[in-house]
Amino acid sequence: MSDGNSNTPRVAVFRPADERIEDAKALLASLGADPVADPMLAVEPTDATPEDAPYVVLTSKTGVELAAEAGWEPGDATLVAIGPATAEAARAAGWTVDLVPDEYTSAGLVAALEDRVDGEHVEVARSDHGSDVLLAGLREAGATVTETVLYRLTRPSDAGESAAMAAAGDLDAAAFTSSLTVTHFLDAAAERGVREAAIEGLNDAVVGVIGPPTAETAADSGIDVDVVPDDADFEALARAVADAVVERSSAKR
Known part of the structure; x- marks a missing residue:
């Protein structure tokens, strides 16, 4: 105690x-x-910003804040946030969040997107320790997937x-x-x-x-x-x- x-x-x-x-x-x-x-x-920004794509997936509040600080805007993209905290940060940046999965995980993102993204370009913007489940699942669903590392996570x-x-x-x-x-x-x-x-x-x-x-x-x-x-x-x-x-x-x- x-x-x-x-x-x-x-x-x-x-x-x-x-x-x-x-x-x-x-x-x-x-x-x-x-x-x-x-x-x-510890968060080490890379100064990168998400690529332009019809679908942009953000998997953390930190990623949203770094992208916003760099002046990135989602434009006409369908903006997907992994969970409520990420979505709240995106809305605070002035962005419209189009989709939050029922399950706030990489598998939940795949489940929410797999029927939507066949033949689409999906940009995933996240840390350098993101799960392979998300990229593999989206590709299996027929999407062309790109990944941008917004920050590195160190100890x-x-x-x-x-x-x-x-x-x-x-x-x-x-x-x-x-x-x-x-x-x-x-x-x-x-x-x-x-x-x-x-x-x-x-x-x-x-x-x-x-x-x-x-x-x-x-x-x-x-x-x-x-x-x-x-x-x-x-x-x-x-x-x-x-x-x-x-x-x-x-x-x-």
């Missing part, structure tokens, strides 16, 4: 070190948790406090928001010589992940996943993790 005088659970969160980590900390605190902020992602040099805490048994929960946060967490743990101990510590805690691809990455690494919310967004993840921690604590009494 968080300290000797409190039963407040410690929950590690790995959002990028901007307003997202601050919002995540505030949300977790409002849910009765002691957030351990350990940003596992901050000082990341890893949470890995040391997990190894020491000092975390009650962790909330992973992408496969890359899992990979970077484990890399940071390995650099500290505590990779196996950190995995053991996580397996004694509540582990929440934002969707099936992240769950698969965690499981393949030996991490037991306890929580996968129905909605692939951070608020749903945080609430599900907080609920699971309470349930586990109650069961131990």
